[in-house]
Amino acid sequence: MRSSSPKHWLKQSLLYLSICVILFAYLFPLFWQFSTSLKESGEVFAGYNLIPKKVVWDSYATAWSTFNIRQYLFNTVVVAAIVTFGTLLSCAMAGYAFARLRFPGRDFIFYLYLGTMMVPGAVTLIPAYYVILKLNLANSYFALIIPFIFGNAFGTFLMRQYYLTIPKDLAESATIDGAGYLRTWWSIMLPLSKPTLATLGVMTLVAQWNSFIWPLVVTQNPALKVLAVGLSDFRLYRNIQWNALMAAVMIAIVPMLVILALAQKLFIKGIQFSGVNR
Amino acid sequence: MKTEMVPIQNRRTPSARHRWREWLAGYFLILPNLLGFLIFMLAPIVATILISFTNWDLITVPKWVGFLNYQALFQDPIFWLSLKKTLLFTVVNVPIQSFLALLVAVLLNRKLRALNLLRTLFIMPWICMPVAIGLSWTWIYNFEFGYLNHLLLSLGLGRVGWLTSQDLALFSILAVNVWEYLGWHIILLLAALQIVPPELHEAALVDGASNWTRFWKITVPVISPIFFYDLVVNMINTLQIFDLPITMTNGGPGNAARVFNLYLYQKGFSFLQMGQACTMGVIQFGLIVIATFIVFRYLGSRVNYDVS
DSSP states (O other), X not given: OGGGSHHHHHHHHHHHHHHHHHHHHHHHHHHHHHHXXXXXXXXXXXXXXXXXXXXXXXXXXXXXXXXXXXXXXXXHHHHHHXXXXXXXXXXXXXXXXXXXXXXXXXXXXXXXXXXXXXXXXXXXXXHHHHHHHHTTOTTSHHXXXXXXXXXXXXXXXXXXXXXXXXXXXXXXXXXXXXXXXXXXXXXXXXXXXXXHHHHHHHHHHHHHHHOOHHHHXXXXXXXXXXXXXXXXXXXXXXXXXXXXXXXXXXXXXXXXXXXXXXXXXXXXXXXHHHHHOO | OHHHHHHHHHHHHHHHHHXXXXXXXXXXXXXXXXXXXXXXXXXXXXXXXXHTTEEOOSSSOOEEOXXXXXXXXXXXXXXXXXXXXXXXXXXXXXXXXXXXXXXXXXXXXXXXXXXXXXXXXXXXXXXXXXXXXXXXXXXXXXXXXXXXXXHHHHTTOOOOOTTTOXXXXXXXXXXXXXXXXXXXXXXXXXXXXXXXXXXHHHHHHHTTOOHHHHIIIIIHHHHHHHHHHHHHHHHHHHTTOOHHHHHHTTTXXXXXTOOHHHHHHHHHHTSOOHHHHHHHHHHHHHXXXXXXXXXXXXXXXXXXXXXX
């Protein structure tokens, strides 16, 4: 009855209109950077229209080869993909052991993990860098990958919480059937935890893609720089070609936006999980 | 007697073996993770505390200097400045972000057709690389050609040195930070709002409670645990702000945006004073512990953990 009244209809339209206005204003910076990346150099400094008078893609070519974005993108993809895969594997393994297997020292080790979750990254930065130097891994992909694959406390915690919710009988019946603990984990538990793995996977991928301070510290060699480090070099430049820089910025963020579009539910779940499961 | 003992022993032996196998499986499964944790987390934490008492340039052997690094930092005006900038940044950033996010979340918390799409659009800036976002905003903030000054000019106002003014630069960066992570807080608070039981609101409506009263008496208590959690995590993260200040102004102009982590990074990797950089790390951790304690002390008691 209420929903068909004109007053209600007007209220709904106003609500949608205000949300659209807020969203447009909120996302305007992203529109503006895209618009700049499509403009000719002459128009970049002259016009303030959101839709370019003439759409050109030259800036992308400049960014791709002159700014060396191609190399940075390649490095970022390789590192982020390997780290995500490794994190999933190591966290699923450890999470299962912490949740379901009994062994001496288990709880103590788990509390150590929890205890370090509040420690800021700056605390571990310098000794971790020294370890990488001593292992002769500085300026290599290993330096970017190894510290993140193992020992991700948040991921381990997330996986453990999930495995705790799976009924015990399920694993026990498999164990009685003669499957070993590792087989039980691999062939029964791991497939069951796919949804949580997917959430952890996308969250890790984004965090890794965007991470900055560690790659900045361990890579000086331009051939090994990831996008964040390569882009940050522009802070030192003068007379920036803004359209080409905005094209580089677009190349750096579009892959994550595509993943967001494909896996929006996983991200929303990830954010909610971080808040609701305190 | 004897015939009874046998089955018990038989049952015991395999179960002991069983336990062994469980131990082995457990250690095997946590081993890779634990090794990484020990080498890149636990050992570095201990090492940082030790290094903070030494003079070390990363190359030569560290020299034990006691509390000299702490003394030197406490006498270093830029250290205090970076601390002040970071605290100011946090104290302004966290409440504004929480308030704006709550506002939008309340607006979105109704039967909307495109809610999933709206949520996705709102977290778009969050998913973007902070370094890229920082550069994109330096273009918007650009003094001569930036969009923001163009807006001001077309309104008949003068240009503003968003990133070139000593007084303004930190706040311009802060605005970008608020903008970039707002979506995250909106999603979280929206999830909190959606666990508020509708029956509570309906009952209060019957009693004639106004929207405002219902918001304060029903909504706020129910969402308070998540709101409080969000506040604490946001505070801890903001105290570590680094990416935006370094990309947008490299800490400048002057020391206007030289936040704590940026100065720590420079101490370590520009001046190679690893001892002092580690000391700053230890101080930062102490700061986070104290700030968290204060927030729990003064706000934690107002959080309502019963309803949800």
